[in-house]
Structures are given as structure tokens and as C-alpha cells.
Amino acid sequence: MAVKIKDVAKKAGVSVTTVSRVLNDGKYVSDELKEKVKKAIEELNYSPSFIARSLVLKKTNLLAVIVPNITASVNSIILSKIEETASKNNYNIIVCNMAENLDKQYKYLNIFKEMRVDGIIITNEKIDDKTRDFLESINIPIVFASAKPSNQKHIAIVVNNYQAAYDAAEYLTSLGHKRIAFIGGDRRDITSGQERYNGYRNALKNNKIPLVEEYVEFGNYSLQDGYSIMNKILKCKKLPTAVFAASDDMAVGAINCIKDNGLKVPDDISVIGFDGTAVVDIVRPRLTSMEQPIKEMGTMAVEMLIQKINKQQTLVNEVIVNHELVVRDSCKKV
Amino acid sequence: MAVKIKDVAKKAGVSVTTVSRVLNDGKYVSDELKEKVKKAIEELNYSPSFIARSLVLKKTNLLAVIVPNITASVNSIILSKIEETASKNNYNIIVCNMAENLDKQYKYLNIFKEMRVDGIIITNEKIDDKTRDFLESINIPIVFASAKPSNQKHIAIVVNNYQAAYDAAEYLTSLGHKRIAFIGGDRRDITSGQERYNGYRNALKNNKIPLVEEYVEFGNYSLQDGYSIMNKILKCKKLPTAVFAASDDMAVGAINCIKDNGLKVPDDISVIGFDGTAVVDIVRPRLTSMEQPIKEMGTMAVEMLIQKINKQQTLVNEVIVNHELVVRDSCKKV
DNA sequence: CTGAAAGCGCTTACAG
DNA sequence: CTGAAAGCGCTTACAG
Incomplete structure (x- = not known):
């Protein structure tokens, strides 16, 4: 982990700025230098530090998720869709399994804030007063999926x-x-x-x-x-x-x-x-x-969260998705 | 998110160094200044940046987990124990649901490296050649839980x-x-x-x-x-x-x-x-x-990983946990 | 197209 | 006990 951008700059015989440029958009760099830099990166097995980058960019590409209980099927399904959609959009997810513990949820929310996550998805709707206050004051985008606590301002995606x-x-x-x-x-x-x-x-x-x-x-x-x-x-x-x-x-x-x-x-x-x-x-x-359309709710939650992060379309406050009765074999006429 | 350590220092009328001290060990600070700082933190609703801190400390307190399929019960159980144990030890977890997709696993491993996670737990044992090479070269502690790919050097916790x-x-x-x-x-x-x-x-x-x-x-x-x-x-x-x-x-x-x-x-x-x-x-x-003792494997995986992160006891290479036949009602004599 | 320098928000020797 | 300053590893105006 010792190799940093300075090392590859030295190896390639260019400035740190140039290395940074090829690492990112790649614009304003001659093909010649681009090649040199790429070669140096390769040889040094260089991997840029996400966290140094996050510090500068004020963006972590981290989405936090709070689920009441991962081992419950409905939660693991929604979580897997959240992860899938986040991954597609170049976000990583941090998971809190609150295990029905309101204090743990509160503690995690504070950690999420310290971590400067870009957004938070919550599939739990039990919140205590201090959490409610916290959710009121925080300016990180939040969406509730398959949950909707009372008296809070964030987006919720739910069936009726x-x-x-x-x-x-x-x-x-x-x-x-x-x-x-x-x-x-x-x-x-x-x-x-x-x-x-x-x-x-x-x-x-x-x-x-x-x-x-x-x-x-x-x-x-x-x-x-x-x-x-x-x-x-x-x-x-x-x-x-x-x-x-x-x-x-x-x-x-x-x-x-x-x-x-x-x-x-x-x-x-x-x-x-x-x-x-x-x-x-x-x-x-x-x-x-x-x-409930569980998978779709997971996907939508991430998509709406990302929209909110990107400041598009903050008008929506609640999304009602359709429920559907699926008849199988466990009910009969009496 | 605008308020930073400098702001609370100014508000409290002390140096940034002092604020940092009360934020951390709290040593070498007079009670008087300590009080002033705490008050300023409170009033400004200050939340220190984990990522700036990580950059300095070269420690993210992040553990990454790769599971083959979250929605499979065995994985959600082990994941919930990993989360629980990590949380107790002040670590947060990032999850990759590889969904049986080897390319996704490889991509995630590279992200984990860029994120400078402190350690990685893998509950999947399917790896391709480039992943094997990657695992060989990486110097982030890794432990396999309930999985053990061939030809690799990392700790594995498995039943026989x-x-x-x-x-x-x-x-x-x-x-x-x-x-x-x-x-x-x-x-x-x-x-x-x-x-x-x-x-x-x-x-x-x-x-x-x-x-x-x-x-x-x-x-x-x-x-x-x-x-x-x-x-x-x-x-x-x-x-x-x-x-x-x-x-x-x-x-x-x-x-x-x-x-x-x-x-x-x-x-x-x-x-x-x-x-x-x-x-x-x-x-x-x-x-x-x-x-298999699934929960215990999840707990052990985190504990051993943290030990490895802290450089204690790197001697163990494989842990065999006990399997147990539990007889219920689905088998009978013929 | 290229690079020197400032800055992101912290921590920590070092000096007092 | 207290603080000025350097440094963590990047990005990005700015000047050329």
C-alpha cells in the first residue's frame, strides 16, 4: 500500500497533476505521457486511494443501509437489490443490521454521518425521539424503503x-x-x-x-x-x-x-x-x-436516492407501489 | 456538513490541536478547555470527518465482506453475525453480493483495495485465476469463512x-x-x-x-x-x-x-x-x-481478522470447526 | 498539453 | 497543559 501518486509520477517522469489526469478524465494529456503513466501504474501495481480522493471531492460513493433484521427473507431480498443497483451505479454499500435495537440504529446513523456517506436507505420504521430529531437535522439524503415512520420529511417507498x-x-x-x-x-x-x-x-x-x-x-x-x-x-x-x-x-x-x-x-x-x-x-x-414488489422497491430506493444526491427531482415525497393478491393453495371457501 | 474542526477551535477559543485532543484520548487537556471545546462541539453540532481521520491514521475501520448470495439463508446468517461482531469491535462493514459473478467479485476486490479497507472476509470459494493472483499479491488481511479455495495463503475457517x-x-x-x-x-x-x-x-x-x-x-x-x-x-x-x-x-x-x-x-x-x-x-x-456452526464461524472470522489486522497471532492458517449431525424427522430406517 | 502550489479535514511529533 | 506546523494522498484552479 506504500505506493502513491507521487511514486508513479516520479517513475513516469511527469508531474503528479498529469498522473491524476490520466487516472480521471484523461483529458489534456498527450498520448505519449498517457502511455508512460499507464506503464508506471502497471509496474508499480498502483491503486489510488479512495479516501484521499473522497476528502478532496467531498464524495464517498458510499450508501448506507439500515435493515431491521438481515436474516428475515424480505430484508435480504431488498438488500440484495439495493446492493445490485448501487453497484451498477458505482456506489458501495455499508450495512447496519439494527437487530431491532433502536440504540444501535442511532449509533450507526451517527457513524454514517461521520463517514460522510452520500446517502442512506432505511427499511425499518421504528424510530425513537432522538433518532427522529437526528433525521430532521441531518442533511444527507435519505429514503425509506418498505417503511414509513410518522412525522419525518424523507422520501418513502411503500405499498398502501x-x-x-x-x-x-x-x-x-x-x-x-x-x-x-x-x-x-x-x-x-x-x-x-x-x-x-x-x-x-x-x-x-x-x-x-x-x-x-x-x-x-x-x-x-x-x-x-x-x-x-x-x-x-x-x-x-x-x-x-x-x-x-x-x-x-x-x-x-x-x-x-x-x-x-x-x-x-x-x-x-x-x-x-x-x-x-x-x-x-x-x-x-x-x-x-x-x-409487495419487494425487489422493485429496493431498486427504486437506490435510484431515487441517487437522484436526490445529484439534486435532481426532490419534489417526490412518497411513492406508492402496487400490492397484488397472489392466490396459491392455502385458502379455500368455507 | 460545513462545520469542521477549525470552526469549533475558533468558537472555543483554542487551537485545532486541543480540539483534536478532546475528540480523541482527552489527555493533556485541562478540564477548563475540555469543557469549552465540548460546549462548542455541542453548539455547532460538530461531527468529525471519518475520512480525513482515516487518511491520517491509515486506518478506515472498514471490513469488507464478499458473499456469494445474500438471499441464501446460510449467508444471511453468517453476514448478520459478521456485522454484529464487527460492530462490537468498532468496525463497519461493506458488503459485496457477488451473485455468483466472478467478474463482480474481482471488481469489488479492487474497490476494497482502493478503499483501503482494514480487512476482508470472503464466504465464497469460487475464484478465477486473476482473482487468485490478486489475493496472492494483496497485503490486506483476509479470512475465508465457511469456504476454502485451493492454492491460496489466507486463513480459512471451515468444517471438515x-x-x-x-x-x-x-x-x-x-x-x-x-x-x-x-x-x-x-x-x-x-x-x-x-x-x-x-x-x-x-x-x-x-x-x-x-x-x-x-x-x-x-x-x-x-x-x-x-x-x-x-x-x-x-x-x-x-x-x-x-x-x-x-x-x-x-x-x-x-x-x-x-x-x-x-x-x-x-x-x-x-x-x-x-x-x-x-x-x-x-x-x-x-x-x-x-x-455447521454457522454463527460461530461468522463471529470467529471477524475476531481472527481483527487479530490479524492488529498483527497478533498470524500463525494460524486454517481452523477446523466441528460439524454435528442433528437428527429430526426426515430420515427413517428402511 | 504540462506542472507548481494550494487545499480537502484531520492527527501528531515537536517545541515551549 | 497548549499550539504552530507538517503531513496523510489526492484534485484542481491557475499560470504558462
Whole structure:
């Protein structure tokens, strides 16, 4: 790592300026010098320092990403698309797996600021007050993907979670279900927690189906929570005929629990999930799910972030992408 | 982002040197000045530039990670542990999802070098010649986790893949199976491709079971490949009574395929997987698997990398961690 | 087309 | 305990 631009300048018999020029645009350099410089670079195995460059240019080409939990399928999918799109656009990504830890998220945001990252993507929507203040004051471009905390000014790319949940619940009622349980997400999450619940509740209401308190429980989107919540619901004296889970993982947990209790899906209980992750085709029966365009959201998040970095088109504040009911084998008429 | 150390020095009425001191160790500064500086920092909402600091210190506190495919469970688990351990040790991570693309991996390695990352962790073992040369010449500490390419000098943390596969196959023979199919990984992968196959083959040989060519096929560790390969195997005139898949994902794909063809696991065909990822408890029947200590490998990789960065203990060249057969419900006696 | 010099925002001997 | 100055490795007006 010892070789620097000065060394190649010396070796090539030119100035540092000239080396810098061939390293970058290559303009205003004669072919002769260009050759000499290239040869010197080659021989010295020279690799320019990104960080010295960043210091001068005030641009790091770094995008930071905060995900609530990398090991959850929906996050790893969105992350892989973020990385892919960033890479195509010559950006590198730094990852924070906040692991549901709000302090860690706050700490990372401060680090991102110190690192002078060019932009930040957040797929988590749980934020505490100090984080909210921080997000308010920071002047690094930020976009939320598949998340939208309340009271903040940054761009968010989301499905209409209320409507999507409404449509999912309505689908169950259209199959004749009257006893519909709900396995919800984290109530601290505005869109994936609260709005999905509200959609469920209003669909029931508009279909004149009473809300049964025992049928509603909230979890952290994980398979494990889906399982244990389903287990609790199966203890009700009168079993539901359908379950709407606010994530595919929880839906699969519910299915497994139902099976393990000797009941059948969808014969005894229908199950519908939310997200559209890979598990939908993994479980048997295949999971009917209210799907978000996860990959597209990842791609869009990066593209919009880069636009914002480049100061184009800052008018957009929220993008609503389409949700889609994909019917598979886990729901049937009652 | 406009405020810099000079601004807080001016505001506090001290020298830049003093500000730098309170920012770092805080030694050799009177309490009085310390207070003034802290106040100025607070009022200016000053955040020191990591990159200017890195330039001086020749240390970026950045660790780069290359994974073959983030969305594969085994990789997201190891990545989450890498992130967790790095974060605890005050390092940040940059991620490259190589997506099975060797050129992308090479390109990223060059970027990592330009970024002067302090260390690199690679969980992929497919490397081409130019990458091998690059890895040979680079003087950034590198450790391979759950991967070990041939002919390279860097630390690798792996299970004994040969022995683990041998033990898995032997387990099937101990249950009385004579017709054992093998769904292998990528043959370009030394340990997870070739060694697992060799373990399978030799276990059969030592148990006097003939190798049936139709029973052996290789894939990319994904559920989809497991499914399609199993589908091919089910076309054999004489069906196997057991299948050993070189990843849990492929095993689950195989199970689904078997089910979709009207057969039962383990009654008709036993299935054993490899890795020990979350899916083992998700599928029904639960998957018996030859497990690697995935999380521990992620943690160790970071710890050993940091040791190497700090120049301690460079003697270790390879660490073999224990594999473990975890019996669940997907295999039975024949 | 070419290069000397200033500057990016820090840290750290060195001198006091 | 305190600060002036050099230096980290680049880029870019500016002058020629």
C-alpha cells in the first residue's frame, strides 16, 4: 500500500497533476505521457486511494443501509437489490443490521454521518425521539424503503399497507369466512404494524363481521412468533376458519403450528400471508399472499436516492407501489 | 456538513490541536478547555470527518465482506453475525453480493483495495485465476469463512467438509439404506462442492454400496435446484430410498418435489440436509441435517481478522470447526 | 498539453 | 497543559 501518486509520477517522469489526469478524465494529456503513466501504474501495481480522493471531492460513493433484521427473507431480498443497483451505479454499500435495537440504529446513523456517506436507505420504521430529531437535522439524503415512520420529511417507498391488508381480509370474507384471526406485526411500525391492522379491522367491519379480541395478536414478523401466536389462537373455544398474517414468515409459522396440531390447511383453516417472499412457494400448501414488489422497491430506493444526491427531482415525497393478491393453495371457501 | 474542526477551535477559543485532543484520548487537556471545546462541539453540532481521520491514521475501520448470495439463508446468517461482531469491535462493514459473478467479485476486490479497507472476509470459494493472483499479491488481511479455495495463503475457517459429508452418508447407511442419491453443490467449490461429494462417495464405498451415476447430480445450493434435481432423480426406474443434499435449501427443495409427486418423507424416501439453517425447523417433516456452526464461524472470522489486522497471532492458517449431525424427522430406517 | 502550489479535514511529533 | 506546523494522498484552479 506504500505506493502513491507521487511514486508513479516520479517513475513516469511527469508531474503528479498529469498522473491524476490520466487516472480521471484523461483529458489534456498527450498520448505519449498517457502511455508512460499507464506503464508506471502497471509496474508499480498502483491503486489510488479512495479516501484521499473522497476528502478532496467531498464524495464517498458510499450508501448506507439500515435493515431491521438481515436474516428475515424480505430484508435480504431488498438488500440484495439495493446492493445490485448501487453497484451498477458505482456506489458501495455499508450495512447496519439494527437487530431491532433502536440504540444501535442511532449509533450507526451517527457513524454514517461521520463517514460522510452520500446517502442512506432505511427499511425499518421504528424510530425513537432522538433518532427522529437526528433525521430532521441531518442533511444527507435519505429514503425509506418498505417503511414509513410518522412525522419525518424523507422520501418513502411503500405499498398502501392499509388497502393491501383490507384487500387481503376482504378476500377471505369473499370466500365466506366469518371467523378470521389476525397475526399482526410490530405495533410500533406505522405501516406494517398499524396500517395492516386497520385494514383488517375495517374490512371486517364493512362486511359486518364482529372483531373477536382473542383472534388478534401481534408479533415481530418472524416464523417463531407466527407459530406461538397461532398456538395461542388454537386454544380459543371456537376456532377461526381463516388467519391473516402480516408477514409470510408468520403465515408459515401459523401453518406449521396448525399442522403440528393435527389440523389441515386449508381444509380446516385457511391462511393468507403478506410480502411475497420465497417461502410462499416453499411451504406446502403453497402460500396465498398479499404481495409487495419487494425487489422493485429496493431498486427504486437506490435510484431515487441517487437522484436526490445529484439534486435532481426532490419534489417526490412518497411513492406508492402496487400490492397484488397472489392466490396459491392455502385458502379455500368455507 | 460545513462545520469542521477549525470552526469549533475558533468558537472555543483554542487551537485545532486541543480540539483534536478532546475528540480523541482527552489527555493533556485541562478540564477548563475540555469543557469549552465540548460546549462548542455541542453548539455547532460538530461531527468529525471519518475520512480525513482515516487518511491520517491509515486506518478506515472498514471490513469488507464478499458473499456469494445474500438471499441464501446460510449467508444471511453468517453476514448478520459478521456485522454484529464487527460492530462490537468498532468496525463497519461493506458488503459485496457477488451473485455468483466472478467478474463482480474481482471488481469489488479492487474497490476494497482502493478503499483501503482494514480487512476482508470472503464466504465464497469460487475464484478465477486473476482473482487468485490478486489475493496472492494483496497485503490486506483476509479470512475465508465457511469456504476454502485451493492454492491460496489466507486463513480459512471451515468444517471438515469431507468428514461431515462422510458422516452424513454413513448415517443413512446405518439406517439400512442402500440406494442413496446425492444432490451436490457447485463442483467449482473445493470444500462445499468437491469434498462433500468425496465424503459421500467414500462412505458408500466403505459400506460396499455401489455408486449409481443417475443418483448423483450437482446444483447451486438453492431450493429451486434441489427441486429440479430431485425431479430428475425421481425419473429413475429404481428409486433411491434416501437422498443426501449438500445444503438444507436443496434438501427442502427435494422434500417438496417428493411430496408434489405423491410420495412421502421419510416413509418413501429419507432426506438429509447440510448446514443447519432456519429451514430445518420450518419444513415438515423437520429436516435432519449435518450442521455447521454457522454463527460461530461468522463471529470467529471477524475476531481472527481483527487479530490479524492488529498483527497478533498470524500463525494460524486454517481452523477446523466441528460439524454435528442433528437428527429430526426426515430420515427413517428402511 | 504540462506542472507548481494550494487545499480537502484531520492527527501528531515537536517545541515551549 | 497548549499550539504552530507538517503531513496523510489526492484534485484542481491557475499560470504558462
